Amino acid sequence: MSFISSLKRAAARLVVLGLCAASSGCGDPLREETIARLGDEAPGIAPGPLHRAGQPCLLCHDGSTSTPFSVAGTIHLRSDGAQPAASTLVRLVDGLGNTHRVATNCAGNFFVRPGDFAPAWPLWIRIERGDWAQEMDSPVNGDGSCATCHAPSPSPGSAGPVYVIPFEGEPEEVSCP
Structure with missing residues (x-):
């Protein structure tokens, strides 16, 4: 992953965490970040x-x-x-x-x-x-x-x-x- 891609990804996470913190529907930003690090669902396997x-x-x-x-x-x-x-x-x-x-x-x-x-x-x-x-x-x-x-x-x-x-x-x- 390039440096620019890493920065874009980090910025997107900060926006999500900022939106989460500003709304009443989100909880712990550390928990949200840990969940985000798990990545996307595996292809072909529904939740x-x-x-x-x-x-x-x-x-x-x-x-x-x-x-x-x-x-x-x-x-x-x-x-x-x-x-x-x-x-x-x-x-x-x-x-x-x-x-x-x-x-x-x-x-x-x-x-x-x-x-x-x-x-x-x-x-x-x-x-x-x-x-x-x-x-x-x-x-x-x-x-x-x-x-x-x-x-x-x-x-x-x-x-x-x-x-x-x-x-x-x-x-x-x-x-x-």
Whole structure:
């Protein structure tokens, strides 16, 4: 990206943030900037349960403008995050011992609405596929958006994507509308 393109993009963001701050319909400019950095929707995937796999869901799904989620994330097939892990169970246990299970969809996404399960933090998470299961080593302490800590690439600030290893003979290509 050229320097001029970068300046134009930054100026456009400032205009959007300025308009947002001047209106009553917008909230936190830092949040808005973080959402803008996520970029556009993937081509051919409409907003809905299959979109934005691997991104921090609760940035938008906090109830301010989109359907609220209490917990949401994506599970991939293999560590490279190239394929979704469909039909994987996610077991959530909150600080009071309340349990909720949810399955990933064909995009590898899962989400829980607050009316179905509003966890009392901290939260422990276990992933289950067939006879195989793996628990997170540490609890989640108040951010139900898995990609906050599990960004697409491992780094000092991220454990990398959540993934499972395919079963022997399991097709790696998942059909997902």
